[in-house]
Amino acid sequence: MKIHAIHHVPYEGLGFIADWISDNNIELSQSLMYDSPTLPVTDQFDGLIIMGGPMSVGDVKEYPWLLMEKQLIADAIDEGKKVLGICLGSQLVAESLGSRVFKNPTPEIGWFPIKKTFLFHSWFTLFDDKAEETFFHWHNDTFEIPEGAVRLFRSGGCENQGFQFEDHVLALQFHPEMNLPIIEGLLQASGNSLVPRQYVQNAEKIVKNTTLHQEKSREMLFDMLSCFFLD
Numbered sequence: 001m002k003i004h005a006i007h008h009v010p011y012e013g014l015g016f017i018a019d020w021i022s023d024n025n026i027e028l029s030q031s032l033m034y035d036s037p038t039l040p041v042t043d044q045f046d047g048l049i050i051m052g053g054p055m056s057v058g059d060v061k062e063y064p065w066l067l068m069e070k071q072l073i074a075d076a077i078d079e080g081k082k083v084l085g086i087c088l089g090s091q092l093v094a095e096s097l098g099s100r101v102f103k104n105p106t107p108e109i110g111w112f113p114i115k116k117t118f119l120f121h122s123w124f125t126l127f128d129d130k131a132e133e134t135f136f137h138w139h140n141d142t143f144e145i146p147e148g149a150v151r152l153f154r155s156g157g158c159e160n161q162g163f164q165f166e167d168h169v170l171a172l173q174f175h176p177e178m179n180l181p182i183i184e185g186l187l188q189a190s191g192n193s194l195v196p197r198q199y200v201q202n203a204e205k206i207v208k209n210t211t212l213h214q215e216k217s218r219e220m221l222f223d224m225l226s227c228f229f230l231d
Contacts, residue, residue: 008053037065050089094143110201157199
């Protein structure tokens with residue numbers, strides 16, 4: 001399998017996804033949009049992963065490459081490629097499917113539980129007996145569930161935490177891939193703007209919670225990636 005990953009900022013890498021790709025001997029190509037905004041054509045990959053970033057989907061004047069990225073996402077979906085969007089990536093997927101992306105009622109930054117909205121799902125087998133699991137979040141925006149898609153998760157701070165479209169598109173607002181080095185990079189880049197509130201943790205609490213939750217997050221991510229891309 002060939003997977004292509006799109007990155008929007010240098011401090012939001014693949015994290016635990018890179019470990020899964022290495023473990024499964026998957027061929028990886030990448031676009032670093034912040035450095036050299038070039039993208040492949042769809043016949044060069046089997047799966048597409050769109051990562052997070054601090055920009056919004058409408059920031060096309062500041063980031064004109066968003067336009068060609070949106071087109072690639074739409075083309076990949078139309079051609080039945082496996083498409084996974086995380087955070088900003090999920091919002092770009094939602095917009096590509098015709099949905100509105102807008103400001104969430106509250107920022108959601110830190111480790112918070114998500115609740116599943118399904119009884120069983122073949123992409124999330126480790127959720128079978130769990131009402132909720134704790135994952136990392138860092139977002140201000142959110143999306144409406146696209147027409148024809150199915151909501152998969154919600155949280156206390158954000159109603160739409162993930163959706164599935166048909167059998168080949170997965171969008172996750174939360175971050176199952178983030179490890180301590182990436183989170184420390186995020187805090188270094190944007191931590192000064194954190195104002196603790198109900199769904200915003202301070203830097204110290206975020207780091208502490210990372211050590212508590214990242215291994216479980218990694219385990220559930222690996223299960224999801226294998227079920228989604230390989231089964």
